[in-house]
Amino acid sequence: QKEVEQNSGPLSVPEGAIASLNCTYSDRGSQSFFWYRQYSGKSPELIMSIYSNGDKEDGRFTAQLNKASQYVSLLIRDSQPSDSATYLCAVNPDQKVTFGIGTKLQVIP
Amino acid sequence: DTGVSQDPRHKITKRGQNVTFRCDPISEHNRLYWYRQTLGQGPEFLTYFQNEAQLEKSRLLSDRFSAERPKGSFSTLEIQRTEQGDSAMYLCASSYTVTENYGYTFGSGTRLTVV
Numbered sequence: 296q297k298e299v300e301q302n303s304g305p306l307s308v309p310e311g312a313i314a315s316l317n318c319t320y321s322d323r324g325s326q327s328f329f330w331y332r333q334y335s336g337k338s339p340e341l342i343m344s345i346y347s348n349g350d351k352e353d354g355r356f357t358a359q360l361n362k363a364s365q366y367v368s369l370l371i372r373d374s375q376p377s378d379s380a381t382y383l384c385a386v387n388p389d390q391k392v393t394f395g396i397g398t399k400l401q402v403i404p
Numbered sequence: 405d406t407g408v409s410q411d412p413r414h415k416i417t418k419r420g421q422n423v424t425f426r427c428d429p430i431s432e433h434n435r436l437y438w439y440r441q442t443l444g445q446g447p448e449f450l451t452y453f454q455n456e457a458q459l460e461k462s463r464l465l466s467d468r469f470s471a472e473r474p475k476g477s478f479s480t481l482e483i484q485r486t487e488q489g490d491s492a493m494y495l496c497a498s499s500y501t502v503t504e505n506y507g508y509t510f511g512s513g514t515r516l517t518v519v
Binding site: 299303327329337338339340341344383385390391392393394395396397 | 460
């Protein structure tokens, strides 16, 4: 079992819709959880971090964490074509961050 | 601060040659990480430093790979006797400490192509 599991997609949503990206992780000792956005050919960029169960909102982005279910999600409201990218879920079970393979999001105008 | 800087941006080398990459982290960050990313995969951990000490190396890191961080500032990653399977994006990241929940700041990466 991989440490961080994501569906590779692509996930296609129409412009203005809510995009929902999901991730599960295996190590119950993980304390911090991150979402990175990566445009094609570019390096990852941190967009959200979450450490406690529940929701954390930042603008159009909401991260959700459920440690009991070992589940992390990212919601993007009012999706824009500029949101089209790969979204990497990342978890730190120890002193380094482990990444999933990323979910490719396509926002259709 | 200009962020994490990596050099070169692109490197094409012949199989069997040695290559060296450089990373300059954000000056306030005491941790520096190297990752490798191939197409369609997430970044894969290689090694990390806290100040000048190399604290962990991935089992995936063969003896042909070596990393240094003299004086706790910039870091270099050297690959000896390159193979075609080494072709990837090599990413450097820095942070205060992950457990302080700042996450990483990545550099732009070095794309290596071994021909």
